[in-house]
Amino acid sequence: MILLKNAKKLLPTNQLEDLDVLIDNERIIEMGSTITKEAYQIIDCQGNLLLPGFVDVHVHLREPGGEHKETIKTGTEAAARGGFTTVCAMPNTNPVPDNPVVLQELQEKIKQDAVVRVLPYAAITKGLKGEIITPIRELASLGAFAFTDDGVGIQTADQMFQAMKQAAACGKPVVAHCEDNTLVYHGVVHDGEISERLKLPGIPSLSESVQIARDVLLAEASGCHYHVCHVSTKESVRVIRDAKKAGIQVTAEVTPHHLLLNETDIQTGDTNFKMNPPLRAKGDQKALFEGLLDGTIDFIATDHAPHAETEKAQGFQKAPFGIVGLETAFPLLYTQLVKTNKCSLTQLIDWLTVKPAAVFRLPYGRMEEGAIADITLVDLEKASRINKRNFYSKGRNTPFQGWTVTGLPVMTIAKGKVVYKEDTHA
Structure with missing residues (x-):
């Protein structure tokens, strides 16, 4: 039994109120301004803010096959440090979780090594090759979180339609990295000001939006819940806004980096600014935040994508796409959005907890009596400079190196167990 004393909770008015929380058998059993019951462990929260554990439906843990980039252990330790208690692992691994054997082996590895909850995706197509659809019903029955070929777009309408119909039949979402390969043109940055300045091939915005336009109609016809990854244009x-107005079951996410950066921020030769989708124009960045505010975009997901430093050192043409994000997401967003009055703290917390959980019908993202004890303690006054050398993740590929941020997770509790406490591995 754990008793959290001297904490604060966030009210809907964005004010703070005194809070104690009693945890037993992985659940919150009591919440109140003053709890005096005896407990096995008493933790003084020192007036810091208690929040529901953050939920990230888009992370890359790289294991199996990419352990030099990240492992389930290091990735979930990074998640815990960032305040995340539930993460959903993308299937672009080797082997791909495209059959029952690999999915079950992955689930066993997660049980052994994960320090926070990991919900694994299964692939839409065998080997992510876009040719043969996986046994969706069987994989769903074995606990696949959802279905995606993240990293590559499904190129044919018929294949996406068939996958959506099968997923809809077993109540699972289809989650899409939207990219029409015929419109990518071997691009490595956004097709705009930056591609001209750096003399690099550009990726047009149309490569993303045209596939979303196709897919929302397929979702309408199939009755499938269709979720769009990392919207960027x-x-x-x-x-997406038009599709929602038409009553189509479409949801969407945006990353911290697409909210906080645009193509003009790219530093010449720094491949830590290379991600897919790429950083777009200022007008796109503005539209993304407006879409988040009005509910067109449902929530924020990091797309945590670790790579080895040697891989990222190959230059813009050859370096892999992607950046890490689990350890920096909350402080960056709090500093850049809440502290600048662009949104409220309540809105930010909803985008990281309640809304992703609600979209995917997960019983997480809330801090209330009877709920699973997934809790993040945040010091809103604590400031620090982002230092990639201190990351728990194996990945060091961040464009936010050296940024000063405020609002740091100082303790994370997952299923009633302390899994992170300020600068120490629990």
């Missing part, structure tokens, strides 16, 4: 926001 103003045209994509417009298509």
